[in-house]
Amino acid sequence: MRDIGLLSVVIWLPILGGIVTLAIGDLRAQLARCVALLTSLLTLAACVPLYLRFANGTASFQFIERLEWIPALHAQYYLGVDGISLPLILLTAFMTVPVIIAGWSVVEKRPAQYFAAFLIMEGLMIGVFAAMDSLLFYFFWEAMLIPMFVIIGIWGGPRRVYATLKFFLYTFLGSVLMLVALIWLYLKAGNYSIEAMQQLPLTLAEQRWLFLALLVAFAVKVPMFPVHTWLPDAHVEAPTGGSVILAAIMLKMGGYGLLRFSLPMTPDASRELDWLIVSLSLIAIVYIAFVALVQQDMKKLIAYSSIAHMGFVTMGAFLVFFIVAATGSTKGAVNGLDGAVVQMISHGLISGALFLCIGVLYDRMHTREISAYGGVINVMPKFAAFMVLFALANSGLPGTSGFVGEFLVILASFKASFWFALLAATILVLGAAYNLWLVKRVIFGPVANDKVAALQDLNAREFLVLGVLALSVLALGMWPAPMLNMMEASVQHLLQQAVTSKIPLALP
């Protein structure tokens, strides 16, 4: 069997499945659910050969598909994966399944449309990670806003319209500036291929503008301080599945963009403006962690903790330049990039799992106020075990995947500067504080009220979903080697790109 077409399958299969689900309609909801689940499982199954046949140890792109798409604009249907994008694709396919199972019986309002929206979004998100042509990338990147807009707007909470409009307009504003930057690069490079753009020599002034234009798009998506305000609103109002996808995958697109576009395309501007990213990241880590501490709403707390954890991703990526400046070699710098990628995957699993846990509580109690809970462990022991595990993983407990990414980034920041490391390490304290305090108030203690006393423990469906996630969090935490091996070559290559100047030599 040839490799050709595998990426197309994982992009278009869920989209087609989504359209079929949509066509089945809300009246035959059970059939729609089954088709949706089947599609997501098939997509996950299609990812298995992708993983097995991926060759570690090379930075070149694999599973390449290259077809003419828009010759008039020199844009191609060009797909490929490397060690940075493959984990994210696997994560996307992996996380969509629990989302669909979690919504199985809970979503009663227009179920077919609900599942269809998630499937279509899955395909579009995989498209973002697989696109090797920047116009194709932008195409998927923007198209994804439509299903998310609808998901928050239809199945969201009381302030859903406000939240979804804010989400859409924020990200749209960021993206259009990226579009200008991409077209500008196209006019210079002659085509939209990402590789061509990465190799294009650019003066520092050009790079600076491009870097800022791209940064707006990625920073909104990550989200970085101070353009993070849409995220708590979107999370709080979104349905459980929407929050999971938002936290687990959509935020990663911002981080991915920084690694795939900003660092390799504008390395000199990245070096020049690294202080900007690192300081914004540190603000996100320290300040937002404090903000998370005082939240009354569980989802908002996890949303703020996501911002803080994504700060590790952006910081890990841009510590490279500080480390090179401090130590004079690129040897230590790879930890930061490794940490950034691992943190993305790990946070995808953990935050997704935490939102699912909150969803479990919300489905029973219809409130997310922390004060409405207490002593859940007495009535839901199985659930409590999972919730505590994920909360601890979220605070970076060794043995869970949360530890690996944070450890690598903190390790890298020590090489850059003691003060960075000190500030970054506060997350270990603050993260533990807000996570454990959350657990203390919600899970432990005496049963708070009659409603909590009447809670039912996890059913088999919920147990399965959380169990699989718990296993993967632990597996990645105890044995991260397969993933690190997969990324190794691509991260090294990225590091080379990031530290190699693209400024053309001055003409004599």
Place this chain on the structure above:
Amino acid sequence: MIAGLTTVSWPAVPEVWLAFSACLILMLDVYGGDKRRGLTATATMLALLIGVLLTSSFGMVLQHSVLFNGLYVADGLGTFLKLAGFVAMATAIFYSQDYLEQRGMLGGEYYVLCLTGLLGVFVLISANSLLTVYLGIELLSLSLYALVAFDRDSGIAAEAAIKYFVLGAIASGALLYGMSMLYGMTGTLDLDTLGTIVRHGPDGGMIIGIAFVVAAIAFKFGAVPFHMWVPDVYQGAPTSVALYIATVSNLGSFALIARLLSYGLAGLPEVWTQMLMAVAVLSLLLGNVVAIAQTNLKRLLGYSAIANAGFVLLGFSTGASVGYQAALNFTIAYVLTTLASFGMIIMLSRSGFEHDEIADFKGLSTRDPLLAALMLVLMFSTAGVPPFIGFWAKLWIIQALLTTGHVWLAVFAVVISVVGAFYYLRVVWYMYFEGAGDRPVAERRPRMRLILLLNTLTVAALGLLPNALLDICQRLFP
């Protein structure tokens, strides 16, 4: 291939056929219209179909060929626009039939006026002389004035028609005045000759003449500061007429600017590009910002038309063929999408209920999931979100601006289109996020549903695979 085509081609066949069939249908209506309802409409559709066939088999002129003592030009652009005009007109009539029938506006004059208006558009498309341009624009405008007032019992339609007529007359005057100055300076009405003379450089009189011409063009497009008529006419005119103005007449506006500026005055870009730029920026700003406050969808589409005119003019303001290509692509995309948007309003309306308030769309997704999904596609396309045609339209305009070095204009255009996205999103919000209340379920109308579906699928298909249209546009403005 091309040579073979030209030997059998009669370049003026579309116009000749249209003029002939308009007269024929007028007579048909006089003698048979009252006896058989729908006869005139069917005959008009037939005439348009024959028009497409005649044009594609005998009128496919691809090279620049000038006829009738230099008054008339036929070329690839003209052929393409005429075919687009036939198709847009046929779709518009298809959408309008039920609407007219339900409101008792069955007079055959409606169809005849539509055809003469289309003839005006065709004359504009083929104009190679200032005189022909004026002829075309008047033929189109006079038909439109009458069409806007076609619903005799409607107060706001009459108000809209008067406003349109008075302002239109002033604009025609301005155009004529500008043309007379150009004639006085150059001694020719012929656009080809004018093109060669103006290459010697501008002088004061010529600049003033061009300013008047640009003002008239801006009026026809509904661009700021000559936009006053647009919202009132879009809202006041019968929906089917608003549909006509937004689509068929818009092709005429495109032809007007393409013939006058990018052909006739191509030698003096430094004079008119800056005028267009100012007009375009103002249109984008006003159209997008004021549209936010609208509650009536037709009026909103009017402001959106102003904003979209800004995009087309931005394309022309580059003064380069890449910009003209982008503007042509934008116009086609806009016509396709707007046809379906207005078609949707007509589809949902019924006698006594216009369904043109945005609030009327509340809960459409529960009342009629298919129509809501189609409207969602149309709104996101107009907002410029992929994977729909509107995205490529905007993308290419921005690319044209960047190619010609107008980085800040490009940034302005994308940022203002984010503002614009808000009011399209509001329609989606009302359809999907709000309850239906006691609003009635849409009528079935299976044939119209099918055409709307096909129209919207075209919007989506050309969004997924945009190359065909982009390629045609590139060839027409080499």
